[in-house]
Structures are given as C-alpha cells and as structure tokens.
Amino acid sequence: MNTHCISDRGVRRRGQGVHRGSEGAPVPRAEAVYEERLHAVRSGLAAVSAAVHVLSTPSAVTGPTMRLQVGSLLIEELERLQRLVATTDPIPIAADDSLDLDEVLEAVVLSRNLVEQDIDWFPSGRRILGSRDVVVELLNILLVNAARHAPGAPVRIEVEPVGTMVRVSVIDGGPGVSEDLVHVLFERGVHSEGSTGQGIGLAMARDLAGSLGGTLDLDRTAGKGARFDLTLPAADLGGAA
Secondary structure (H helix, E strand, O other): OOOOOEOOOOOOOOOOEEEEOOOOEEHHHHHHHHHHHHHHHHHHHHHHHHHHHHOOOHHHOHHHHHHHHHHHHHHHHHHHHHHHHOOOOOOOOOOOOOEEHHHHHHHHHHHHHHHOOOOHHHHHHHHOEOOOOHHHHHHHHHHHHHHOOOOOOOOOEEEEEOOEEEEEEEEEEOOOHHHHOOOOOOOOOOOOOOOOOOOOOHHHHHHHHHOOOOOEEEEOOOOOOOOEEEEEOOOOOOOOO
16 A cells, blocks of 8 residues: 555544545545545546457457356446445445355456456355445455555455454555554545545445445555455355355
C-alpha cells in the first residue's frame, strides 16, 4: 500500500448517523448511501467493460470455455448492477444465503484477470452465509485496493476456517501499510497522499462485512506487504461443500 503521508480529512464517526466529508463537514446518511452505491456501480462497470472488450476481441478469447466464462460473468455483473440501481435504499443484505465460496471467488478473480490483475488462489470447498452481491463487492474492494496501492505486486487469496467463521485473506506483495495510516485506515474519506481513491472503499467494506455478521481487519503481523482478513459466517461447520 502507498506509504506516503496520509490525509486526516474525512473521519467517519460510527453510530452518529453522519459521515465526515472531504472538509470534515458532516455528510448525511442519504449522501453516504449514494456514494457507496456509486462506488459499487463503478466497480461493476469496470468488470462489464473488460468483459465486453474481451468478447469483442477474438484474439483475447482462447476457446469456447473461456468465452462461456466471460459471457456468464458479463451477465452476472449486469444483473448485479440492475439490482444496485433498482432502489435508492442501502445495498441490500441477505445474510442467510448459503454461498459456494469457490464459485464466488472464481467469478471475482476472473473479473480482475480481465483488467490484468494476476491473483493466486486455490479452491477450498468452503461455504459461507451472506449475500452474493455483498460478498462480491467486498472482494472487489479488497482486490482493487491491492491493485491501486501495490500495482504489479503479486496478490494471493487464502481461505481457512476459524471456528464458526471462514477467513478470506487478501495478501499483496507491495510496500505495506505505513504506521501513520494504520489507525485511520478504515475511516471514511481517509487516504494516502497521491492516491486516486476517495477513501470510501475500506470503510464501506468494513460496514458491509459487519452487516453480514463478519469482520474486516488489517493483519499487522503479516510482514512485507498488506494483508486484509475478511471473516464471514460459515454455512457448514464441517467445512467441505
């Protein structure tokens, strides 16, 4: 992650019903919801654009299987975007859906591969409880964050059970997170100097994880690079799908 000095603007205060904007002024909840929805739509549009480009470039598709996978991704992302813009309410949460984590990860990793982000991961056979749309958005935020702050660095995803939860770790080989950023990393509007982000993604991701009964934290013991640990409720305590 970019280790330059950070902005101290945009602190989000939990539990107060308001957010802090770029000049420290309160941001109404309705405006915050709009910003978060716009953030999610932008990530979806990036995946759609990449998929359309690949499908329209014959040399980019290596065979019928790849074409089918990209076509399915395109449909999934368009349907997700339709659900996002169908209401002005906050991103809907459905915490009781049983999801095949491997299927979700495969789709998200493919979408990131289409924008030339290489990610290592292996199927785990785990199932989680949550909303597919929300889990996709969570993973997108973490992977885009890695691409933005550790461009070109290797990225991997690790999955393991932790009691009644499943931990999904997104780990990059970049410069890591500076000490002056650690304590405000998940606050709304805070970002490193020179960052092209708005300081919304990680704050939004932590809220979404909490809404599913999970957590999102930075592992400060990871050594080189940045490691974000997302934990979500396991759908089956036995572990195997």
